[in-house]
Amino acid sequence: MTVIRDDEAVEPSSSSTLPRRQLGRFLREWRDANGFTIAAAAKMVDLSASALQRIEAGQTQKVRKQDVRALCELYAVGPEDMRAAIDLAVVARTQGWYHAYGGLYSDAFNMYVGLEAAARRVVSYHEHIPGLLQTEDYARAIIGAFPGFADPADVDRRVEHRMKRQAIITRKSGPVTLEVFLHESALHRLVGSPRIMAMQLRHLAEVSKLDNITVRIHPYSAGLVWGMSRGPFMVLEFDTNSKGEFVEPPIVFLEGGPSQDVYLERPDEVRLYGEFASAIRSASLDEGRTRELIRRVTKEFDHDQH
Known part of the structure; x- marks a missing residue:
């Protein structure tokens, strides 16, 4: 078993931190689920506690495959997820790595x-x-x-998973702050049926009243704004320390659909998408006018049901 020494330095790297962060998060959740402290788990696989702490924090680029395998065996991780975890350890060494695995792996490895x-x-x-x-x-x-989702059971599982994800915006302790800019076409595009759309738009209007959620519509009348041509995007920011510095660097997520998802980490790329968001924000309706428009379109779908 390879041992990472206490005095081993964390290596600076130009490679993506995302695989390391995802691997660390996965191992931490499995350790917690099995009731191990960091010290106890590290001792069982012949690692130092500080080494395991760095792995879980995503601060060690060269995570040994042997160590990941040993931790997965200790936590009774299934073979498929174990292989995926080892793959992440390998990918974490790669320079310029920028995309995730999409739907190739289980929900445990859904990077986004x-x-x-x-x-x-x-x-x-x-x-x-x-x-x-x-x-x-x-x-x-x-x-x-x-x-690709022909099996109703598969659709049910994915819907259930999506609903569970929403707990992050409604939880009592530290809900995620969400600012959504929505193109007006999303209100009019029929998804499912007029009844489904009416219910969805009512929900959208209500949830937008939560203190941690902002929804603003970018109307047709605003035309094409710089940044919209790049398509949908998400900028994710993480906690800050006592100095106001990000504990984890912000990232941009571009959903790939049937192709691979893309994650951007370089500061200049993240800054560019922040500018896109600012441009769209300046051309969007305020929250009050947004809710008025949502309610007006909701009535149109209500009418279509009759």
């Missing part, structure tokens, strides 16, 4: 969901109602429309 749950603030632009604000019926219609 893990980052979303750890985020302090999310700023996003969408052209349909985003997952965190969807009703169950709307989510089912969106997910069920994908040709």
